[in-house]
Amino acid sequence: MRSFEELVAEAEAADTTGWRFEWLAGRATEERPPWGYSRLLAARLGEVTSALDIDTGGGEVLAEVPTFPPTMVATESWPPNAERARALLGPRGVRVVETDDGAPLPFPDGTFELVTARHPVRPDWREIRRVLVPGGHYVAQHVGPGSAFELIERFVGPLPGGVRSRDPRLEVAEAEAAGLEVVALERAVCRMAFHDVGAVVWILRKCVWWVPDFSVSRDERTLRGLDAQMRAGRPLVAHSTRHLVVARRPSRRAAPGGLMNEEDPPIPALA
Template identity: 45%
Template sequence: MDYEQLISEALEAPLAGWDFAPLLGRVVEDPLPWDYKRLLLSRLPHAASLLDLGTGGGEFLSGLGPLPPRTAATEGYPPNLPLARRRLEPLGIEVTAVGGDDVLPFPDNSFALVASRHESYDPSEIRRVLTSDGLFITQQVGGQNLDEVNQALGAPPPLAPRDWDLARAGAALAEAGLTVTWSQEAQVRTMFHDVGALVLFLRIVAWQVPDFDVDRYARRLRVLHEQMERGGVLTAHAHRFILLAAPNDRMAHHSQVR
């Protein structure tokens, strides 16, 4: 496929929630050394309530089950809210909008399990809404995520703080009154196989290259396209970390990962 066609298709593709299906086989990420979904699923049977932060269009949450009797979700990106509500409300899941301050519109001690996959959070708010025997599980995108993409385009760094990593996240949670009971961090290879996939990815993950525009980066994109046409790939490294944290008064047996 030629450059213009790849770019055109990438720009015309509809964006809905966090749907990465069109990138299957075109953006290939090596597996992480942990399985966020498995870790979360293993804890659902023991939780009376669940809060999913940054649910997107509800794609991930709707695929879990059975869910706790009370399950709620938040979403901060306005276009995703109607998508999430259409998908989740028929399942009995309330979907609530949140603002950029990450203040959660729920009473104290509301949830036994709070989950955040790639969503920002306020540690003090997590501690506030968790029950005394609750658990917080989060997988985060680190501050050095896919640096090679920005370098290949000659673009400024992503919006996330460069020092956003496991150590910083753990320290902030400790300050809020939570103890990290298990954690891991990794950088895994991510390969972009065509320039259209790269453009579509940057439309979905808009904070990776904050000023992205195909005209602004046309020269670099064409160079990448020519390299990919000759069988090359753009290889970058995804920076991820995961942690489980519990209120300081939680019983010690919850520190084991099952």
């Protein structure tokens, strides 16, 4: 294995824009959730005529889809990623809209049959419901509570239980309070393993919210400890948590006596 200094210098110089992780090949591994989000995304997009992908990053996940619906839009709030997504998706007819964190989605009510997201920052359930057509669906893979905490806590120390946000039960409650019907929820815990210190430096540069104000100089002692552990043949093992959420904006019609009945049947259970 190369020296600590060489591994760190390489990781500090490497590009971290976009949402691809090929740089970690041979350095780190992560299991994938069993539902196969990319395949699910492709299948869903093939069933609609209009769709919105939220927090698309550099557009890399969306770009794996072979065929887009006639109206395909993606949003991204970080300018370097938005520029990358335009270059990647624009030639395929996808409109990439740069948005502001926390701002309403810049689309009229009932614009899209499908809204998707892979690891959205903070799902705005009321906005998601608003831009969906009645009967439209939200299909997304979310980051779960305590994800990668075995790595994060090596740098910041034990985190209190209250920090472990992104609880899928709370998200379901929030979605339902916003007027959505959650029709499927699946959860997974996936093993991660980091085999050299450069992989740790790179992932902390990319996922800047994991360890705020991370720097090699400030965190050198922790990094050297991890480097010694890995050189002894013991990778840093952590676990990512993920959950798949499928929700629907109810489509209702007036029934005799003024009651409201569901117009659309439930979607089939996920395989």
